[in-house]
Amino acid sequence: MIEFKDVNLVYPNGTQGLKNINVKINDGEFVVIVGLSGAGKSTFIRSINRLVTPTSGSLLVDNEDILKFRGKDLRKLRTKTGMIFQNYNLVKRSNVLKNVLAGRLGHTGTLRSIFNLYKKEDVSLAYESLKRVHIDEKIYNRADELSGGQQQRVSIARVLTQQPKYILADEPVASLDPPTSHQVMNYLRKINKEDKITTLVNLHFIDMAMEYADRIIGMRAGEVVFDGPVSEVTEKTFEEIYGRAIREDDLRGGAEQA
Amino acid sequence: MTNPKNSIADKKTIPSIYPTKTKLQVTVIFFVILALYLFSMKKTTEDMVNGLDGALGNMFRVLAKFFPPNFEILKAIWNPMLETIQMAIIATTIAAIITIPLAILSARNVTTFKPLYYITRIFLNLLRTIPDVVLAVVFVGLFGIGIFPGILALIIFSLGILAKLISETIESVDMNPLEAMRASGANTLQMIWYALVPQIAPQFTSLVLYVFEINIRASVILGLVGAGGIGLTLNQQINFYNYPNAMTIIIVIFITVIIIEYISTKLREALL
Structure with missing residues (x-):
């Protein structure tokens, strides 16, 4: 369970990234956070694994206030929160299997990882993860030889290999075309249901949010302006979140092709 | 300063490719450099009142003394030449290791x-x-x-060059994979090893080979002040x-340097 209690974040340049956030994310939920760029979606999601650090309030992950974490505690927190990025963030010159095994780094000792002495279970776990996103035939390809959609699937496999309790996905489909976007969202959704991994996804496409989310959190200017199950969400809700009328480019489309 | 946007709109002329400010800066820089050249030209002409008069004649006289080369000593210079290469190999290797941290x-x-x-x-x-020759004299x-x-x-000497060039390579890497490793709970050493090293390994090897080439030539010069080798x-x-x-x-130095540079260039081409 993740719980934000009066969380504020002010960046050194004075920008208020998060303003009085009070949100509770229950285990197993698939939450989509929507909002325009600059609304604080990224800051929200990155607070949970402390890639950014809120300046006040408390943020509980499994009933521990993670804002006080340093060093070892922080690494432990990060091993249970897997992250997926807009730009996939793979090591382009390394092969797919090695990229996926990097998901085990948090569970592996420094010496073991430097000499590639992964446990047999870890290697087979990495391979199984690649199979789950159907990219196991590319294990020895270099990451930069793959297409964007394939790279994002490798990064999903990396997160699966990490065996996290939470998955944080920061605009995972923003660099992909509509059919590939749906494919990636389908994998995330499937993993959420099968492995019971709580998943938080940042999106700015309204139709995708509606299609995949259990629950939608709307953000504007660092504040949570909507929080509710997807069944309560209408076009009007989005207009309130975005503070303007809905436009063509707020939709990803292409759902029927997926 | 006039507002460029307005002036374009008023005159309805084609805007120039560079703003006036840039043009002014480039002109000033040009004249400063020109002045520097003129100044140094004046200094050197004062020192070289005799010009190249004597030099050409001397050149032939001096060159003639070098010919024909005495190839009988080839056997004797084989060892010091190898010594020079060994010096360069050992120095480059140690420098490459110390450079990393x-x-x-x-x-x-x-x-x-x-x-x-x-x-x-x-x-x-x-x-x-510190110039390499000064280092050699001191040591x-x-x-x-x-x-x-x-x-x-x-x-x-090579540490200074290598560390500078490699730190600049490190500064130009893609930081995203490092962020991904950090987000998955990796420690700093694992981040460096998994996300940084693969990105800089080819450049690292290439730069080390380049410094090895420089070291071969430098070790010849260092020998002149007593630091061993050819x-x-x-x-x-x-x-x-x-x-x-x-x-x-x-001649032996010349051929050795050419061979080593050729091999090193080929290796570096294959790497990048």
Whole structure:
């Protein structure tokens, strides 16, 4: 369970990234956070694994206030929160299997990882993860030889290999075309249901949010302006979140092709 | 300053490619550089009142003394030549190893702790300001004539170049994979090993080979001040006015350097 209690974040340049956030994310939920760029979606999601650090309030992950974490505690927190990025963030010159095994780094000792002495279970776990996103035939390809959609699937496999309790996905489909976007969202959704991994996804496409989310959190200017199950969400809700009328480019489309 | 947007709209003319300010700056820089050239030209002409008069005649006289080269000493110079190559290999290897921590500590994107970054930077800048020959003279004074002071001088000399070039390579890497590793709970060493090393490995190898080339040439020069190797032998022959022998040594150095540079260039091409 993740719980934000009066969380504020002010960046050194004075920008208020998060303003009085009070949100509770229950285990197993698939939450989509929507909002325009600059609304604080990224800051929200990155607070949970402390890639950014809120300046006040408390943020509980499994009933521990993670804002006080340093060093070892922080690494432990990060091993249970897997992250997926807009730009996939793979090591382009390394092969797919090695990229996926990097998901085990948090569970592996420094010496073991430097000499590639992964446990047999870890290697087979990495391979199984690649199979789950159907990219196991590319294990020895270099990451930069793959297409964007394939790279994002490798990064999903990396997160699966990490065996996290939470998955944080920061605009995972923003660099992909509509059919590939749906494919990636389908994998995330499937993993959420099968492995019971709580998943938080940042999106700015309204139709995708509606299609995949259990629950939608709307953000504007660092504040949570909507929080509710997807069944309560209408076009009007989005207009309130975005503070303007809905436009063509707020939709990803292409759902029927997926 | 006039508002460029308005002036374009008023005159309805085609805008120039560069803004007036840039043009002005470039013009000023041009004239400053021109003035520098004129100044240094004046200085050198004062010193060279005789021009090249004597030099051309002298050149033939001096060159004639070097020919024909005495190839009988080939056997004797084989050893010092190998010594020079060994010096370069040992020095480059040791420098390449010591460079790694220094380059990481002097890369702004990895070493976020500012004081450490500045201290390493200053230390490396100091290393680079010392010319290799000065290093060799100092070490020969400390340890006596031989290859050991030469190796030490080369290590410090190549450390300055390598650490600087490699830290700049590190600063230009893609930081995204490092962020991904951090987000998955990896520690700093694992982040460096998994996300940074694969990105800089080809450039690292290429730069080390390049510095090896430089070290071969530098070790010849260092030999002239007593730091072992073929340079030392060359210096002895020149001091004895034994020019045909010196010529053979020069030819051997020339061929060796060309061969090593050729191999190194091919290797580097294959890497990048």
